[in-house]
Amino acid sequence: MNAGKQGIGGAAKFRAQLVRAWEDILAGWCRRQLWGTIGLDHIRQKYRRSVLGPFWITLSMGVMVSALGLLYGKIFQQDLQEYLPYIASGFVVWGLIANLILDGTRAFIVAEPMIRQITAPISVYVYRSLWSNLITFAHNIWIYVFIALWFGVSPGWAVLWVLPALVLLLINGLWLGLLFGLIGVRFRDFPLIVNSVVQVMFFITPIIWRPQMLPERALILEYNPFYHFVEILREPLLGAVPGWDHWVAVLLITLLGWVLTLAAYARYRWRIPYWA
């Protein structure tokens, strides 16, 4: 009987925590001016003393894409006309996804001084990370635009599918940042572990190779969440409408991720200033 009572008390407590977690996420969203500013600062700080400023991001990725594109185009004996736009769009999209994850794991770690100084919704620091990465993406996408123009790729109206795909990706970036950020601030080796995993995923996910190059449609694709996220963004960039199977997979991941995140964030959010 006693245990039952405790169970009810626990459920009520959890519900209260859940409400507060949700309020934190909403309140964070309302502080757009704040994370807009610190998100921009974050990027500016990195490039403050360089002539090119944030366009270093564009330049370095541009060099990477051309070098790998030319090399692997030769290795895989691909037609550069098609292969370069493919690898460029893949790279730019991958860059966004990977950075959302890696930055997410460190979202609360880099915000430590502020978290312990000032009363603001904790989720602000995850929105900050999303915003910084969106700005970086806005710089990188020009590499693709340039290459697409050069090789005469015109995606047509299908390119509009990029918008819902981007929104979906950011919604996932939010839960990722909240959940991975939470784990990262508690377990300091977590960002390193995730970093290695993401590096491996880069080679398993079709960025430099094409799905058609696999002998048959392998499980390595279907069960790779990265593959679906890459596809819903890359396909419209190349002028195709992403297949429904990718959307379904992404929506399922979104749902699952948010359920998991809300439970964890509700339960452990209050601990973040202690761990920071």
Added chain:
Amino acid sequence: MASIQLDRISVSFPVYTARGRSLKTQLLDAAIGGAIRRAPGNRNGTVVEALRDLSLHLKDGDRVGLIGHNGAGKSTLLRVMAGIYEPNRGRVSIQGHAVPLLSKDLGMDPESTGYENIIRRGLYLGLTKKQVRAQLEEIAEFTELGEFLDLPVHTYSDGMRMRLAFAVSTAVSPDILLLDEGIGAGDAAFLKKADERLKAFTERVSIIVLSSHSKALITKICSHALLLQQGKVVEYGEAEAVFTRYQEMSSRARTAAG
């Protein structure tokens, strides 16, 4: 109406060892199933009880000094009042906008200029950009930093940073101001000015909680004082009397040690 109501709160910190901070080790330990047992209750290292079963009620007009040795729980208590730490146990109810001014760097971006940091901090405190800009002149004037405001903050002295942070923090017209030690340490004249600014700002008198080792400072600003020891309230009352008690306690400890 500002008030701070703390009901039997306890705050304890997990102090992690390098092992406890590693996910890899924790997972491996779980997988091995504790073949190598450590002392019971020592799974995650040590727990420091920073505040223990503490109750306190502050209302409009209270100016309270927090006194105690290092590690007595002063900073933790300020962070609880600021809403940064949610206590492990007990109830916290805070009415009014509480603004903390806790450490020297005050969360400023050293690469940005004074003006940029004013806006940044204003945003952190919940103002909109428009609201900060409307008060920019007046904030700048209060800091008395003049042309320094165009320079990056890393060129500032601690005192200058403090002025900047204080000017912005009071511009949001806080109901409750929480000041940690070190903040006012050298510059009593500035704190006097700060106090006047607070009084001028709000018709109603707000709550100030100030942690300090300086008797001069505490008796100047505060009517009451709270003496903390190992996370518990030893005494709460008139500032002068409580400080005398603190000094007695310190000298007794010194004699005992000697």
